[in-house]
Amino acid sequence: MVFHTTPSHASKYLFRQLFEKDSSTYTYLLADVSHPQKHAVLIDPVDKTVDRDLSLIHNLGLKLIYAVNTHVHADHVTGTGMLKSKVSGVISVISKASNAKADLLVESGDRIVVGDLVLEVLPTPGHTVGCVTYVTGDGPDQPQPRIAFTGDALLIRGCGRTDFQGGSSAELYKSVHSQIFSLPEETLVYPAHDYKGFTVSTVGEEKQYNPRLTKDKETFKSIMENLNLAYPKMIDVAVPANMVCGLQDPVPTTH
Numbered sequence: 633m634v635f636h637t638t639p640s641h642a643s644k645y646l647f648r649q650l651f652e653k654d655s656s657t658y659t660y661l662l663a664d665v666s667h668p669q670k671h672a673v674l675i676d677p678v679d680k681t682v683d684r685d686l687s688l689i690h691n692l693g694l695k696l697i698y699a700v701n702t703h704v705h706a707d708h709v710t711g712t713g714m715l716k717s718k719v720s721g722v723i724s725v726i727s728k729a730s731n732a733k734a735d736l737l738v739e740s741g742d743r744i745v746v747g748d749l750v751l752e753v754l755p756t757p758g759h760t761v762g763c764v765t766y767v768t769g770d771g772p773d774q775p776q777p778r779i780a781f782t783g784d785a786l787l788i789r790g791c792g793r794t795d796f797q798g799g800s801s802a803e804l805y806k807s808v809h810s811q812i813f814s815l816p817e818e819t820l821v822y823p824a825h826d827y828k829g830f831t832v833s834t835v836g837e838e839k840q841y842n843p844r845l846t847k848d849k850e851t852f853k854s855i856m857e858n859l860n861l862a863y864p865k866m867i868d869v870a871v872p873a874n875m876v877c878g879l880q881d882p883v884p885t886t887h
């Protein structure tokens with residue numbers, strides 16, 4: 633039996649899942665270590681853990697190229713701006729649909745290339761208006777199985793709330809079913825948050841067991857309307873800060 637728990641091509645690509653405990657946020661570090669430049673990307677960095685992440689990048693001899701956001705987060709401030717101020721040349725990324733500022737505004741079908749590693753942009757609005765999922769390419773030189781970084785669109789056995797930032801339960805249902813559940817079943821699902829201690833899932837597992845998204849659309853909408861969650865504690869600080877990716881065009885400092 634083959635256990636698909638971690639992506640293959642371990643010697644060519646580096647993959648790390650990092651955690652920020654106050655907001656239960658996952659940050660992902662990916663790099664192509666087969667190239668001498670060892671270019672790297674961080675997905676959903678958090679301001680509080682930027683120094684930890686940079687220390688790891690330094691230890692591993694990587695060169696950070698992209699600081700990528702899945703969406704305008706409401707519960708924490710992105711580390712993107714701090715990364716730009718601490719490492720020269722880092723390119724901040726967010727979706728064009730988010731209406732936020734960044735160096736690179738991505739849209740459906742765009743590709744972020746780091747060495748030989750390809751991240752394709754899938755629009756997955758519904759949690760927020762500009763949410764995207766980044767999925768590794770499907771070529772033979774890409775990680776097998778594919779890896780989907782779903783942000784807050786699809787969480788493990790859950791999904792992002794839809795009650796602010798242009799959220800829409802109907803839109804989220806459509807996004808997950810058309811963009812994520814249509815990926816190969818073995819595709820690994822790595823979300824932006826987990827509140828229960830889970831680390832990874834697969835498309836096949838979520839299609840079978842997700843307690844919200846296995847339901848029909850009307851039941852899903854009713855579930856989402858009745859979550860009764862308190863607003864994130866940091867929403868009033870986080871959203872304005874993240875609309876400019878934490879800090880845009882900061883004064884560079886040497887690190």
Ligand SMILES: N[C@@H](CCC(=O)N[C@@H](CSS)C(=O)NCC(=O)O)C(=O)O
Pocket residue numbers: 655705706707784790791792793794825859861862863864865866
């Ligand atoms: N208690 C936290 C916020 C928790 C929360 O609302 N999480 C969001 C993702 S961050 S925008 C969410 O979509 N949760 C879905 C769920 O079902 O829990 C805080 O105060 O920061």
Ligand SMILES: [Fe+2]
Pocket residue numbers: 703704705706707759784792
């Ligand atoms: Fe969010």
